[in-house]
Amino acid sequence: MRFRTTILFSILCAITLLTACNSCQDKLTRTADDDYNDSLALVYKPGKEHQKIDDFVERLHRKRQFNGNVLVARKGKIIYQRAIGWADYLHRDSLKINSVFQLASVTKPITATAILMLVEQGKLKLDQDVKEFFPDFPYDGINIRLLLTHRSGMMNYVYFTDDIWKDKMKPMSNSDVMKLIAQHKPAPYAKPDRVFHYNNSNYMVLAAIIEKVSGKTFAEFVKEHIFDPAGMKNTKVYSTTVYEKIPVDVVGHDRVWRRSVVQNFLDGPTGDKGVYSTIHDLHLFDLALKKGRLLQKESLDSAYAAHNPIKSGHFSYGYGWRTFEGKNQKVVYHTGWWHGFRHIYVRDLKKDITIVLLGNLTNGSLLQLDELYQMLGVPVIRRNAYDSNGKYTGSANNGEED
Secondary structure (H helix, E strand, C coil): CHHHHHHHHHHHHHHHHHHHHHHHHHHHCCCHHHHHHHHHHCCECCCCCHHHHHHHHHHHHHHHCCCEEEEEEECCEEEEEEEECEEECCCCEECCCCCCEECHHHHHHHHHHHHHHHHHCCCCCCCCEHHHCCCCCCCCCCEHHHHHCCCCCCCCHHHHCCCCCCCCCCCCCHHHHHHHHHHHCCCCCCCCCCCCCCCCHHHHHHHHHHHHHHCCCHHHHHHHHHHHHHCCCCCEECCCCCCCCCCCCCCCECCCCCCECCCCHHHCCCCCCCEEECHHHHHHHHHHHHCCCCCCHHHHHHHHCCCCCCECCCEEECCCCEEEEECCEEEEEEEEEECCEEEEEEEECCCCEEEEEEECECCCHHHCCHHHHHHHCCCCCCHHHECCCCCECCCCCCCCCC
16 A cells, blocks of 8 residues: 555656646747747737827938837737838848847847846856856956846946957957956956946856856857747847858948948957847747746846836836836836947836837937827836936937947
């Protein structure tokens, strides 16, 4: 009798373990239903605001020289999309609705998602020191949480390496930058956890940690754990350490003369930038996060929380997301600006509205979106639009965001 009981207990344990493993696998494996639902999500169904939005985008293009792709979605459905302008001004190639853009700092929410995945898997802890992964790292007291929130106080490697990396034709990798930091020990901007100081070094280091812990390249990890589960079939990580020429048709352009911006050694490091994607795939990323395909609710809540002092009454920074909070308002977003590309990716979590503008002409057109936000009933995501008490003033924006 005891022998039978033992066997029965063993069988039940095996079934429970198998079920749990299958459940974990289901979260990472796309199903036919996922593909079907995502295909439906990409169907363009113009909303009642279509003409008003289109009129605004047309004015933004004609008067403010916006050049790029636009998508607006409500409750998971695309209500507006448009490609407007040149993919390559020199060759007069027009943008297409599925054109692939260098996301610049819109890469950072993806890097943060990857870090939080490793935390959920028990492979990382937010309070782990960088030195646990890179013993030669020259700074004390910098942990993963401080990197995520831009409170590490590190210098920006983009400027630090410019004089050191002599062969500008040879691309740098994240590993190269980590070695240069260990060797030259550049002076930090501030002490750890003293002040919010946004810079690319934080997310370059996070990508290096992802590679160290996972045993995969950053490109491999995010493809397997984010892009594939989310159905982001047109999204990839491109680094000049792997590709002599980045294989996309959209060229970044200078803000004044519309000259193309040449890729260089700084297009090697990834994590702070380096993801290339489309307006549709960013819509799918938004849906995957909302549906819990990528992270648990607790992780998402922590990512969307304000981990820095509130500025202008509403603005802060979480884990990979800029945040805006007001009365019954919760918006997470990120901007991007790199080598001729300039973007904004906005997710209104309360009203379930997603706004994506990907541009390849770096001017101030994306600082002129108040009318669009108000048209959609979304808070105006522009720093200088508010006074110190958080009241909307509508004043012109003189500040810049990356």
